Amino acid sequence: MASYVLKRLLAIVALTFGITIVAFLIIRLIPGDPVIAMLGTGAGDKEMILRLREQLGLNRPLPEQYLIWIGQVMRGDFGYSYANQQPVSSLIASSFPATAQLTLAALALSLLFGSAIGIAAAIQRNRAADTAGMALALVCMSIPSFWLGLLLILLFAVIWPVFDVVGGTGLKGLVLPAVTLALGTMGFNARFIRSSVIAALSQQHVVTARAKGLSEPRLFAWHVMRNALLPILTVVGLQIGQLLSGSVIVETVFSRPGIGRLLIQAILAKDYVTVQALIMMIALIYALSNFIVDILYPVLDPRIAR
Structure with a gap:
């Protein structure tokens, strides 16, 4: 180790x-x-x-x-x-917390709903629920985030003024940007988790455990998800970088303070010193998240560290 x-x-x-x-x-x-x-x-x-x-x-x-x-x-x-x-450094210090909040909220939504759709589709494989879940996932992956953001602003700022959709930094201002940012990765997670769970369900030890009469909830928790979690962990590490880069568009659309919007403003103002620092910081966060994923691999599967 x-x-x-x-x-x-x-x-x-x-x-x-x-x-x-x-x-x-x-x-x-x-x-x-x-x-x-x-x-x-x-x-x-x-x-x-x-x-x-x-x-x-x-x-x-x-x-x-x-x-x-x-x-x-x-x-x-x-x-x-x-x-x-x-x-x-002062600009980054004041902008990064809002981006971190948005990225973590989007990641949580993506994993929560993507996992629910993917697991339900895997359990109901080749049935109506599977088809509907994968169709929904495909739609989520296909919608451009800038178009979705503008659509949500129209719906929830003009027609039904429910959320703070422009420049909001509180919880009400976080909902729509997080949904916009999470939707694409949620669709990908649903499809990927479905494939992982189906592959884990076909493993010999899972078939044997089911034949011995192990209850389905225990079988799913201890044998299926433990094997399906490792490839999902890889995707999570990659998606942190994807969500950080996606925040550039989402923060601009919603006029939300953060490093994504700061990067766009720096590019337009030809502020090369700020652009240089932000590019380096985003790349380092992406690399660090994948390093953490690599360290977590042996925890889930000790054979990797051998």
Whole structure:
């Protein structure tokens, strides 16, 4: 078990190093001069261009720029946002809790309803409930989140003003964004869980346990779901990154504060320092969630760590 964790830890360290390099280069290798783009109408002042380039360290060689930047990042300094006139770390600190709340709520809804639909469809395989459940899952996967968000705003802000649908940060303001973000992954979870449960039901030890007279609830809890949970855990790790990226659209549609909306605003304002920090942070959260999933594997199946 210790060697398994050590291997995964070394892998996440190497991946983190790669993520920082990509986040660093993605801004510096795009066509054009980021300083001119940031200054906009003031880009005609050559002295100002040189001064800002020096402040950002863009007049140094790339390797030196990277070492300076990564040293600042390790101290929690992500740079200064000229568009917002405040440190990027302050922007992230004020925006991240809302995105974390939205992502966790969407993940909980996706797993709860996706599991219910998938398990019911697996138990009623090739029956009407199975067909209806998979049709619903396909519809959920097919609806674009931006269109669904606008539709929910129309229904629950214009026709029936039930929820706070624009800029709401409380529980009433969380419901519709979370539903919008969760719907696509809920459909995928339902289909994936159905397949996993059906595969687990056909295992020989499950057939033997049923033949020995084990009750269906106990059989399902101890033998079926325990075997079906491992591939589902993989999907959860991947979906955290998917939900984080999906929050960019959902937070923009609902005018909800968060890192997704902050990223869009930073791109439109050509605030490259903020864009660089947010790209790195989202990628690191995605990598960390998959690392946690890797560590949980041996808990469910000790054979993996051997």
